[in-house]
Structures are given as structure tokens and as C-alpha cells.
Amino acid sequence: MTLTRDFKETVNSRVQRDPAFATALLDEAISLFLNGEPETARLILRELVNATVGFEELAIETSKPSKSLHRMLSAKGNPTMDNLTSILNVLRQRLQVDIKVQAISWS
Structure with a gap:
């Protein structure tokens, strides 16, 4: 089955609405990131940057x-x-949210 819409376009559209x-x-x-999967985390952040602030504005802020930011958020990046x-x-700040982390017992 052929995809009818590009993944990046789909994510961007969903983030906007x-x-x-x-x-x-x-x-x-x-x-x-916190659970040992940095490659996937960087790719998700890359899509989120593209859909919200954009890399040029992120560079300013x-x-x-x-280009460095693009590399950092690539699969092989190492920020x-x-x-x-x-x-x-x-x-x-762009999403107007706070980040809180909570440790949870494995038991």
C-alpha cells in the first residue's frame, strides 16, 4: 500500500492542530533519552523542532x-x-509546558 501523505507533513500538521x-x-x-534510547529520542526531537520552532529560529534562540543543531538531532548525533x-x-517555552521527571520503583 502506498502512503498518501509524507510522514513529516503528517507530524507537522498534527502538531499544528x-x-x-x-x-x-x-x-x-x-x-x-532517560531510558537509554537516545537515537529515537533525537529523531523525535528533530521532527518536533521542524514542526514548531524550526531550525533557523532554534539556532537564533x-x-x-x-547545521550543528541538525547534526545534533540526527540519528548519529551526539549533543x-x-x-x-x-x-x-x-x-x-514554545509549547508552554514545564518538564518534570519522576523516578518510579521497578517493583
Whole structure:
């Protein structure tokens, strides 16, 4: 079966009309980072940046070159904790959400 719509376009459209979906993407990316799946987390953040702030605006707000940000949020990217924090802070402000982390017992 052929896809009728590009994945990026679908995500972008959904983020634009559904703020809860955008928040859920951010939440999932953070959970993935904290639970040992950074590659997938970076790709989700990349889509979220594209659908919200855009890489050019993110570059201005983080004082980092756009190309560097693209590399950081690629599958093989390796952002420093400071850079990741800057990116998450911009997304948090753009989505008007706070980030809270809670440790849960495995039992």
C-alpha cells in the first residue's frame, strides 16, 4: 500500500492542530533519552523542532549554528548535555509546558 501523505507533513500538521500531541512528543523524547534510547529520542526531537520552532529560529534562540543543531538531532548525533538542555528549554517555552521527571520503583 502506498502512503498518501509524507510522514513529516503528517507530524507537522498534527502538531499544528493538536498541542497535546506536541507535548506528548516532547514527553516521549525525554522518556526515551532517560531510558537509554537516545537515537529515537533525537529523531523525535528533530521532527518536533521542524514542526514548531524550526531550525533557523532554534539556532537564533540557542546561539548555535543551524547545521550543528541538525547534526545534533540526527540519528548519529551526539549533543552535549548543555546543548540538549538548550534545545529542550526552547521547545518547553514554545509549547508552554514545564518538564518534570519522576523516578518510579521497578517493583
